[in-house]
Amino acid sequence: MKKIFFLFLAMIAISTVGCSDDNEDNVQNELLEGTFWVHQEKSNGLLWIEAIEFQRNGKCVYVYLEKSGSTTTDQGEAVGTYSYVPPTVTCKVSMDGETATMQLSVNGDKMTDERGMVFEKQ
Numbered sequence: 001m002k003k004i005f006f007l008f009l010a011m012i013a014i015s016t017v018g019c020s021d022d023n024e025d026n027v028q029n030e031l032l033e034g035t036f037w038v039h040q041e042k043s044n045g046l047l048w049i050e051a052i053e054f055q056r057n058g059k060c061v062y063v064y065l066e067k068s069g070s071t072t073t074d075q076g077e078a079v080g081t082y083s084y085v086p087p088t089v090t091c092k093v094s095m096d097g098e099t100a101t102m103q104l105s106v107n108g109d110k111m112t113d114e115r116g117m118v119f120e121k122q
């Protein structure tokens with residue numbers, strides 16, 4: 001019984017050491033660090049702006065703003081972390097106690113989110 005127990009422990013040790021997350025090895029956050037991306041659309045007198053800033057140490061800030069004429073009708077900010085494994089950026093942000101995960105695909109100076117919204121590098 002002890003042999004089986006030690007064999008089991010050895011298998012766990014090997015699987016924990018041998019199985020690293022492949023994404024961790026390919027993370028290239030420094031490629032996005034310090035960049036600012038904006039999506040903007042206008043429709044029927046409304047202006048909608050979304051922006052994402054990628055900061056140092058894997059931090060990101062997502063903001064949005066809606067204006068009708070010169071009046072701001074909605075706005076918000078969410079902060080969190082990001083991981084960039086080209087071409088995919090995964091952002092995990094929190095706002096007002098809610099957490100959301102966004103996945104975006106980078107192609108040159110354009111970045112597209114899951115909804116098809118295109119952000120342009122500023």
